[in-house]
Amino acid sequence: MRLEAIISLIEEKPRTAKEIVFALDLDPKMEKEVYEMLKKASKVLKRRGKKLLVSPAVCKKCGFEFESINPSRCPRCKSEWIEPAKFFVSKD
Numbered sequence: 165m166r167l168e169a170i171i172s173l174i175e176e177k178p179r180t181a182k183e184i185v186f187a188l189d190l191d192p193k194m195e196k197e198v199y200e201m202l203k204k205a206s207k208v209l210k211r212r213g214k215k216l217l218v219s220p221a222v223c224k225k226c227g228f229e230f231e232s233i234n235p236s237r238c239p240r241c242k243s244e245w246i247e248p249a250k251f252f253v254s255k256d
């Protein structure tokens with residue numbers, strides 16, 4: 165898995181870790197590694213004067229916004245219907 169490939173994907177448009185796994189044709193089990201790579205990407209982008217931003221995961225049932233990037237269940241309504249966090253790059 166290449167860091168640059170992940171960076172160019174999220175520079176193109178906001179993507180979830182799952183979408184990155186799919187776009188790079190990785191094993192679905194690699195999702196955890198993608199999160200690790202995103203942490204590295206954040207540092208690399210900083211050196212380039214860019215910023216990795218995260219739009220929070222949101223409960224699709226009640227609208228609760230999570231602090232965790234990969235939650236499994238809503239603490240407010242207990243729903244597991246969750247829109248995962250999306251990663252993207254800010255140019256400034």
Ligand SMILES: [Zn+2]
Nearest residue numbers: 223226238241
């Ligand atoms: Zn909820």
